[in-house]
Amino acid sequence: MAAHLSPSSSSSSSTLSFSSDRYTGKCYCKQFSRVCYGAHSSIWVPKIFSRIHSRNPSDLNSSNGYPLNAVSLQDGSMSKPLAEEVPASRPGEAETTLSITVVGASGDLARKKIFPALFALFYEDFLPENFIVFGYARTKMTDEELRNMISTTLTCRVDKRENCADKMEQFLMKCYYHSGQYSSEDDFAKLDCKLKEKEGGSLSNRLFYLSIPPNIFVDAVKCASNKASSVSGWTRVIVEKPFGRDSESSRELTRCLMQYLSEDQIFRIDHYLGKELVENLSVLRFSNLVFEPLWSRNYIRNVQFIFSEDFGTEGRGGYFDNYGIIRDIMQNHLLQILALFAMETPVSLDAEDIRNEKVKVLRSMRPLQLEDVIVGQYKGHSKGGKSYPGYIDDPTVPKDSVTPTFAAAALFINNSRWDGVPFLMKAGKALHIRKTEIRVQFRHVPGNLYKWNFGTDLDKATNELVLRLQPDEAIYLKINNKVPGLGMRLDRSDLNLLYSARYRREIPDAYERLLLDAIGGERRLFIRSDELDAAWALFSPLLKELEEKKIAPELYPYGSRGPVGAYYLAAKHDVRWGDLAGED
Ligand SMILES: NC(=O)C1=CN([C@@H]2O[C@H](COP(=O)(O)OP(=O)(O)OC[C@H]3O[C@@H](n4cnc5c(N)ncnc54)[C@H](OP(=O)(O)O)[C@@H]3O)[C@@H](O)[C@H]2O)C=CC1
Numbered sequence: 001m002a003a004h005l006s007p008s009s010s011s012s013s014s015t016l017s018f019s020s021d022r023y024t025g026k027c028y029c030k031q032f033s034r035v036c037y038g039a040h041s042s043i044w045v046p047k048i049f050s051r052i053h054s055r056n057p058s059d060l061n062s063s064n065g066y067p068l069n070a071v072s073l074q075d076g077s078m079s080k081p082l083a084e085e086v087p088a089s090r091p092g093e094a095e096t097t098l099s100i101t102v103v104g105a106s107g108d109l110a111r112k113k114i115f116p117a118l119f120a121l122f123y124e125d126f127l128p129e130n131f132i133v134f135g136y137a138r139t140k141m142t143d144e145e146l147r148n149m150i151s152t153t154l155t156c157r158v159d160k161r162e163n164c165a166d167k168m169e170q171f172l173m174k175c176y177y178h179s180g181q182y183s184s185e186d187d188f189a190k191l192d193c194k195l196k197e198k199e200g201g202s203l204s205n206r207l208f209y210l211s212i213p214p215n216i217f218v219d220a221v222k223c224a225s226n227k228a229s230s231v232s233g234w235t236r237v238i239v240e241k242p243f244g245r246d247s248e249s250s251r252e253l254t255r256c257l258m259q260y261l262s263e264d265q266i267f268r269i270d271h272y273l274g275k276e277l278v279e280n281l282s283v284l285r286f287s288n289l290v291f292e293p294l295w296s297r298n299y300i301r302n303v304q305f306i307f308s309e310d311f312g313t314e315g316r317g318g319y320f321d322n323y324g325i326i327r328d329i330m331q332n333h334l335l336q337i338l339a340l341f342a343m344e345t346p347v348s349l350d351a352e353d354i355r356n357e358k359v360k361v362l363r364s365m366r367p368l369q370l371e372d373v374i375v376g377q378y379k380g381h382s383k384g385g386k387s388y389p390g391y392i393d394d395p396t397v398p399k400d401s402v403t404p405t406f407a408a409a410a411l412f413i414n415n416s417r418w419d420g421v422p423f424l425m426k427a428g429k430a431l432h433i434r435k436t437e438i439r440v441q442f443r444h445v446p447g448n449l450y451k452w453n454f455g456t457d458l459d460k461a462t463n464e465l466v467l468r469l470q471p472d473e474a475i476y477l478k479i480n481n482k483v484p485g486l487g488m489r490l491d492r493s494d495l496n497l498l499y500s501a502r503y504r505r506e507i508p509d510a511y512e513r514l515l516l517d518a519i520g521g522e523r524r525l526f527i528r529s530d531e532l533d534a535a536w537a538l539f540s541p542l543l544k545e546l547e548e549k550k551i552a553p554e555l556y557p558y559g560s561r562g563p564v565g566a567y568y569l570a571a572k573h574d575v576r577w578g579d580l581a582g583e584d
């Protein structure tokens, strides 16, 4: 269903939720014909457009109810959010500059993900007219050197667009660099001067992206907040994971960050929440009658969240060894998806309503115990004349490391909807394939007239809904179907929605969506502190026990399907991993 909006509906009309505003149903359009197009409900209007170009920005509210131009930065050492301090008369958005500072600009994530995502937003006209991007890191670089560095990773979203080179040039000219220490207020004060100079006296909204190792998060936030906050607009900080190593350290990190920022200013990123299929999870469930009524223990036998990478920790062993796969993937990415999958219907699509439901479901879960989990670690392997290194062959990893690079876990939600349903997770590096999917295995049809077709194991012929997050995004449903012909033979077929066949649009990278949301003040896809707390509460006791007892991981060869322990864990709960059925 497409929203039919007139250009004049650009302030706050609350019409249809699909193709107007992507979350709340409000429609804000800068260029109606460009943005609210298409009969397909997947096209959305970025809130940032509305916020930046609306004629009457005071009509618009952010998801926390604050006016969009509300100032919420810390002024010097003050730690009070300044949401109330909205300027009485707000100048037009055209006089506002958006300044984005990528802290840790010389690093891997900045180069590979953040700058390309910013360029993609610029390329697709999602950034406001007045914006600047600053790279900040210790490495000495000129503006020109930063531009050269990032230009190698920029790509045009849709190939063969004519103006790509021009757009790149325009984008790069908006990128600047400032070298400084992460703990130096002087260096951030100098950054502030440069920002002010480029902002040219206009109002400014400032976004800091902390793309640095976690041990320097707080220093950088302190300096940025005290010396480089915006004095006329908002200041927000995107924080990358890891958010601590356990409940205690995570709470401590939050406590420290909140000395300088309010919760509203902190955008804890989990990039899996920005993935297209994760976005679609709620749409699929809540807008399709064929799914919503089935979403419970009455019809669902088990749910599986499977993350598999076909490469090891190459180059990131130093970081990884301190965290392991449970913290790297399960406690955040997979658990976030699980929470979205299993939550009750939120009151609305508003950020707080959704996050409230996620917290509830996380708090209804039983903390993991040792017997709910198996862990593995990849070892070196030779195949086809090529040899692949084991985890401990990485020079930055101790030879006696027992850090898991693979884990499988069975989780349970103790509420009336999900009582007794195993939610299985499996995550591993250096496996045979790169794939992330959600698999929902349904119960068998009671008294099935065709059961003689399935042999004795009825569970083999149950429906299975698969959401393949990557690669080749797809949603497919395994059904039993009559093989055409005069006989009565059934087979398992797929109702298949392969995105590349259905939609011509290229799927945006998760970081694009999340950056756009942070700019627009939309918090729905960011992790609130109580959510984080609830997530750690599930994993912390287990992690402590694994580490204290130095539980040895089961070794598996690089490029294999992982340790056999994962099969036994699933079997213990009467589950077969869907990705091992040999049909995919
Ligand atoms: N890379 C990835 O794929 C992902 C990364 N993340 C998270 O994003 C953040 C950034 O990741 P990534 O870019 O890989 O990190 P890097 O290790 O590349 O670090 C980023 C920058 O921080 C500075 N830095 C590195 N180590 C130190 C140190 N010990 N002390 C002070 N400064 C240091 C360096 O810049 P300089 O020396 O110039 O100051 C470096 O270029 C991390 O928190 C990471 O956990 C999250 C998901 C995926």
Ligand SMILES: O=C1O[C@H](COP(=O)(O)O)[C@@H](O)[C@H](O)[C@H]1O
Binding pocket: 271, 309, 328, 329
């Ligand atoms: O957060 C992380 O994610 C990546 C996988 O992200 P993807 O979007 O490429 O699937 C993972 O490789 C990394 O270890 C982890 O820190």
